[in-house]
Amino acid sequence: MNATAEDPRSLARAVACEVADETSHVGDFLGSTELGDGVSDFRFASNIVGYEGWQWSVTLYHDVERDAWTVNESSLVPGEDSLMPPKWIPWKDRLLPTDLAVTDALGTEPDDPRLEDGEEALKAVEESIGEHGAKPAAASAEPTEDPTSTSEPAETPQDEDDVKSEEPTDDAGQSSEKTDSEGNGDADTTADTDAAKSAVKDELAQTAAIAKEFELSRRRVLTPLGRAQAAQRWYSGPHGPKSLSTKTADGLACQTCGFFVPLAGELNLMFGVCANKWSPDDGRVxxxxxxxxxxxxxxxxxxxSLWIQSKPAFDDMHIDIVRQAPREERGDVEAMESAGKPRFDDAGHYLGVKAGDVVLFHSQMPEREQA
Known part of the structure; x- marks a missing residue:
């Protein structure tokens, strides 16, 4: 579609009405915006139910040389105050724990924020320390002087005799004292190294004990975030303090019950497992x-001491007599019902039916079957 330069707005409205299901869905003209390179965006209000605040957008191109407008595209776009649907949330984030059946499986992402590496990661650190040794505390605090350093070159004597001659006679024990001090320095360094190694071993031993106590030898364990989410979910659930059974328990809390089995770790501060088989919470946190x-x-x-006789669910000690409706008077039918079997003589002749002292004959009576 195209139009002259005199009326691009009418062209835009005609396009919007053609795209809309009904002409009444296109409202008042809201304005136009120059997008550059001869392209303009014309906006019209939307009168569609459920799309309050939305706008019809029709983009036109103005060919200056031909002085004509050409339609680029048209669509329904949201405005500043339009009614928008909620932000889309992935289905996995919309699920609740109660939405899953026993046959459903979601799996666990490798970077799940609820999990972290277990004690297996600590073994690598322990092996690394065992291979390379611990860094001495003295060396980490203050580096030792390097004899090969060129920052302050030491004066090297040319001859041993000169060294002996330079030593004063009244300080004869100075050389031996210097040797002793150097020996003591090596001993102090060795002691610091041993102390550092011992401290690292103690720390690793303590970590190993904690890992054993809380069973952290698995590949991944709960992070603080995972523990916090579980605690919040359990505390606000049907086995927390806001349940109906808690309100009717007369103040007898689970923490004072003998069937309460406390959990280990941080969750021990708030939770345990019920072990009472008669409790509705048996086997639950x-x-x-x-x-x-x-x-x-x-x-x-x-x-x-008193036996209370309860009313039986079914009373079979009494008989209920139900009165029957009066029967229609049909003498012949009653006579037939009360009569005996038909009689026949040896020749097969019908002798009638005897009902009391009366013998009944009827042409429709069946004949005796032949032997």
Whole structure:
């Protein structure tokens, strides 16, 4: 489609009305914007139900040489105050723990923020320290002087006799003291190295003990984020302090129950597992301030000495008599029902049916079957 330069706005409206399902869906003209290179964007209000604030956008190109407008494209675009759908969330992030069936499996991403490396990563550090040794504390605090350094060159005597002659006679023990001090320095360095190694070994031993206690030898374990999410989910769930059973437990919390098995680690501060087979929470993680009606300190009810006879669910001691409706008077039918079997003589002749002292004859009576 094209139009003269005099009326590009009418062309844009005609295009919008052609694209829309109904002409009434195109509202008032909102304005136009120059996009450069002869391209202009014409906007019209949208009157479609559910698309409040949206706008019809028609892009036209102006050919200056021909003095004509050509349609580039048209679409329905949102405005500043338009009604927009919520931001799309991946299906995996929309799932709830209760949405999964026993046959569903999501898997775990390699970079799941809820997990981190377990004790296996510490073994590599321990092996590295065992191979290269610990860095001495003295060496890490203050570097030793390098005898090959050229920053301050030492004066080297030309002859041993000159060295002996330069030593004063009244300080004869100075040389031996210097030798002793150098020996003590080597001993101090060795002691610092041994102390550093011992400290590292103690730290690794303590880490290994913690890993063994909390079973951190798995490839990946929970991060603080994973523990926090689990704690929040459990605490706000049906086995937390806001459940109906907690409100009816008369203040008897799980942390004082003998069937409460505390968890290990940081989750021990808030949670444990119920081990009471008569409790509705048996085998589930419960908070310490949760409660139910089967606390270990609740005494069983005392048996009563009186036997209370309950009403039976089905009473078979009485017979209900149902009155029958009166029967239609049909004498011949009743006579036939009360009569005996048809009688025949040896020749096969019908002798009638005897009903009491009366013998009935009927032309429709069946004949005796031949033997």
């Amino acid at each position: 419960v908070s310490r301030d949760h409660g139910c009606g089967e606390h270990s300190e609740i005494e069983p009810p005392e048996p009563s």
